[in-house]
Amino acid sequence: MDAASPARDFMAEALRLIHKRLMCLVDRRSMAQVCHTWRVAVKPQQPPPEESPLPYILLPGDGGPSFSCALRGCATHRFHHVPHCARDARYFGAYPGGWLFVAHGQTNGNAILSLHADHRYFLNYLPGLPEIVHLDDRSDVDMDMVMFAATLSSPPEDKNCIGAAILSYFPNVTNPSIYAFWHMRRGSSLAAVANGDDATYAGSTSGLQDVIHHKGAFHFLTGEENLLVFPVSEFVEYLDGELDIAPISIRRFPHCGYGGRYSENDVVVRYLVESRGHLLMVARIAPGPLPLPSPTSAFRVFEMVEPPLGTPINSHEAPYDWNELDSLDGRMLFVARGCSRSYEVARHPGFEEGVYFLDDGRLYDEVAMFNDEDVRHYPCRDSGKWLASPEAVPRVDNFLPEQGPSDYSPPAWLLP
DSSP states (O other): OOTTHHHHHHHHHHHHHHHHHOOOHHHHHHHHTSOHHHHHHHSOSSOOOSOOOOOEEEEOOTTSOEEEESSTTOOEEEOSSOOGGGTTOEEEEEETTTEEEEETTSSSOEEEEEEEESSSEEEEEOSOOOOEEEEOSTTOEEEEEEEEEEEESSOTTSTTOEEEEEEEESSSOOSOOEEEEEEGGGTOSEEEEOOHHHHHHHHTSSOEEEEEEETTEEEEEETTSOEEEEEGGGOEEOTTSOEEOOOOEEEOOOOOGGGGOSOTTOEEEEEEEEETTEEEEEEEEEOOOTTSOOOOOEEEEEEEEOOOTTOOTTOSSOOOEEEEOSOOSSEEEEEOTTTOEEEEGGGSTTOOSEEEEOOOGGGGTTHHHHHOGGGOOBOOOOOEEEEEETTEEEEEEOOSOOOOOBSSOOOEEEOO
């Protein structure tokens, strides 16, 4: 019998306990890379369940962005080899695989880049995102644009990948109410929008709230809590690269109303999240009024209810409904425009169910920042996690390190 075996077993158990207590996922990975003995000791005893890794938080800062884990007390980690053009970019969306939507010039220089984690972080570029929106009407007008949120139909390397965005025109930026599409692999500087009654409908809303790719279609959430749906399979690309967008379906819902529990001055912004195969609408509430409301105080989560079979979805009535959930039922919802994600607490020890959120420009009138260079100022102050359960009083906890205001970007999720 090897007399050293008990000592080795004791050391391995001690390493596993230390590894388990590390709150930062990056620190856990670093510990496993110290040496072969440590790597073997902290290796999971069973294969982990199929679940995407949790997001990191991308933090703007002098000298380039850094990142943090979404666990309380996590340290900030620096990126390496980030090019100068990405250090003071505005980040406005994310896609799994480390992909980020950025505007190098705040209102222009749109691009998608990838920060992949290996032994160090490095950058990959694909063709740039559109800079001009094509108004497909009789006047055939092209206009500069500002992107507020974007997503993709599939990974950007996919030759059939279609991009979708919420935007406004430049230089007179208004509440974002335009939806646009482009073919990702073409790298076109031009985006297509709908025309006629469809564009009028979208422009008449109180703004587009969010966009998501769900069950083969792009879904845009309006200020009236309706959905504008575009099936990706019905997009047509012509030989010259011009994109003919899919016919629109308008899914109408009765407005939630929020039960009169909040003041009419409260600011409500909304996100779309796919969770357990269903579409959720997450309402974020901050005591108003604009332009500087108090920090976020509450969330309410609703699940889309499908109409009975045979109901015409383009009816002017409201065949769909938003059903409020009594609890999150073991879910963690990470929300931001264009890139919200849902995860299971059971598969991520150390986390609590709740809504994890970052600073959102809609809570302090972000449109003003694009119309006046003197007021471009992201407070970066309203981030945290909202915890609610039948046994506890709902509360908001701040899990981010202290951070001052930014002149070029609020924090953003980074999806590994």
